[in-house]
Amino acid sequence: MTLKLYIGNPNYSSWSMRAGVLLRAFGIAHDEILIRIDGFDANSTFKTEVNQIGATGTVPFLIDTSVQDGHDQSLIITDTLSIVEYIAETFADHAIWPKDRAMRAKARNLCAEMHSGFGALRQHCMMNIGPDLSRAGALIWRDHAAVRRDVARIETAWADMLALSGGPYLAGDFSALDAYFAPVVMRLKYYSLPVTGESQTYMNRIFKHPAIEDWVGGAVTSAEFLDFEEPFRLSTDDPEPV
Ligand SMILES: N[C@@H](CCC(=O)N[C@@H](CS)C(=O)NCC(=O)O)C(=O)O
Structure with missing residues (x-):
């Protein structure tokens, strides 16, 4: 290989x-x-x-x-x-970016925004695939306006892309943009942050995609507890001592 x-x-x-x-x-x-x-x-x-x-x-x-x-x-x-x-x-024969030029530019733009932005969501809701972190999520949501702002911006951007492309994924077919936002979907889901019905539908679709299922399955079965990655739990037995 x-x-x-x-x-x-x-x-x-x-x-x-x-x-x-x-x-x-x-x-x-x-x-x-x-x-x-x-x-x-x-x-x-x-x-x-x-x-x-x-x-x-x-x-x-x-x-x-x-x-x-x-x-x-x-x-x-x-x-x-x-x-x-x-x-x-x-692999230019694969539509890793959308074929349409304007859609491609928007997808790249949003990936770049993700790459350098959404710092509050990333800082407070570190990705952690598997555990139910809803209690921590509720407190983070209550206490951090910047997290609420990040999520609002993400939801606006998703809604805009889904309306423009017609779905089912952000830029039409599954593309680099969806791969780029997959960890955001993980954060929203495992911290149970409140999202609109439209975002939830998109998130459910992401969770059902075979590539995501494969990654999430491997993540859950191979998970080992690292305390510095989990400010909310002292061990896997602890729910969430925030
Ligand atoms: N800008 C880098 C960021 C990669 C990154 O920060 N990866 C984390 C793991 S998810 C890491 O290796 N962190 C080590 C460190 O911060 O020293 C990229 O796009 O790949």
């Missing part, structure tokens, strides 16, 4: 999920290599392994062993949005 996707723990690593879901959704053959997250300190095993392979300290990263990078080494791509673009360019 020439494509190797290095990922973090699938229940926690939202960026890994984007790339992993995209490759699954389009049936793109690849090896997936887990780098267990044991912390993000400079001397953590995680950082040591990532740096040894030549990446830049974060997951996911993609290595294409069939392409040299100019230093006689396999090409390595260390940013999720760049991974999406590389996959879209390499």
